Amino acid sequence: MIGETVLSFGTAGIPHSAEKRSSVAGIARVRALGLDAMELEFVRRVAMGGKSARAVCTSARDNRVRLSAHAPYYINLNSQDPEKVRASRERLLKAARVAALCGARNVVFHAAYYHDDPPPVVYERVKAQVQSIAEQLRAEGLNVCLRPETSGRPSQFGALDEILQLSAEIDGVSPCVDFAHLHARAAGGVNTYAEFGAVLDRVEEILGVDALQDMHMHVQGIAYTQAGERRHLTLAASDLRYEELLQALIDWGVGGTVICESPSLEADALLLQRTHHSLRNKRGGSKD
Ligand SMILES: [Zn+2]
Ligand SMILES: [Zn+2]
Structure with missing residues (x-):
């Protein structure tokens, strides 16, 4: 190995022991605990506005806490309903835009369900959507990395190889x-x-x-x-x-x-x- 690799440990969301249920208080608590990272949990919806996001960004920088974000769970890029795919895209884009304002580079998301479709077909659909979302974010000049997550159920898209393949094939995507x-x-x-x-x-x-x-x-x-x-x-x-x-x-x-x-x-x-x-x-x- 060349040099020492750095691994930051942190919480998914605001620590339970934070003084207040706010991201800024959460960041301060993460630092006080001696942890180095926090994931902003936009898992139900992205409710954070621009002003709060900028306060979060400042606080994370001052406290040297590495931020990431988790996009809403309600994303399914393989929905049969085009309206649901459109809404899924919007949720992920919105999470990524707010994450960027917060200074968070990594945006985690659950990509899709297979339903009864063959996994290779689902892969191509997911890939086309993620590619166009990544391009959109780049066009907006946002320095974010989309992070599709390995899934916990065989019915959910997200086998290790699917996630690694997406990361290999699309710029701006990592696992x-x-x-x-x-x-x-x-x-x-x-x-x-x-x-x-x-x-x-x-x-x-x-x-x-x-x-x-x-x-x-x-x-x-x-x-x-x-x-x-x-x-x-x-x-x-x-x-x-x-x-x-x-x-x-x-x-x-x-x-x-x-x-x-x-x-x-x-x-x-x-x-x-x-x-x-x-x-x-x-x-x-x-x-x-
Ligand atoms: Zn997750
Ligand atoms: Zn997880």
Whole structure:
């Protein structure tokens, strides 16, 4: 490895212990906790106006907190209803525009459902839509990176290879790898050091080694059935082998951001950060 890769840990949304339920208070709390990142949760709708977004931007810069944003859940770029596709595009564009005002570069989104369509057909539809959304954002001069997320259910578009392929084929698109989702989507698979390493090898194979230094990830506990994700859990309550995952991130030289979407938001984000630091100090932090 050349130099030291930096991994920022943070919360999906405002920490529970923040003084107020505002993004600015959330950023201050993230800094006070010693975390380095926060994802703005625009998951129901994008309600933030321009003035608040600029205040959020200033606060994140002053507190050295790396911001990202999660677009609304109600996005389905494979809807049979053209009106729903249009509304999905608008939601993602709006999330990206507000994210840019906040100084957030990465915009996470859930792309689509398969319904009964063959995955390759869905892939082409999703690709055409994401490509045109990325072009639109570029035309507006916005420096944002669209991050389609690996999904937690086999019925949802977002297998690892689909997300990596989109990232390879479209400028301005990179993956959001939700490791809990990969684990749930595989009904309990993707849960060992070797399997986590294979995911990272796949990222490198399709996107190149630079992609490993600029990863955006979600890590939390998860409950699942054969049909995939049921709900998020705390790390303690789940079977996700997060220490092995963190060790793989260290050994593969992964940099970027780890956002924790646990119900025990900041406690688990801190647990991941602390564990990562102690593993890194123990082993010196490189497979080379
Ligand atoms: Zn998500
Ligand atoms: Zn996620």
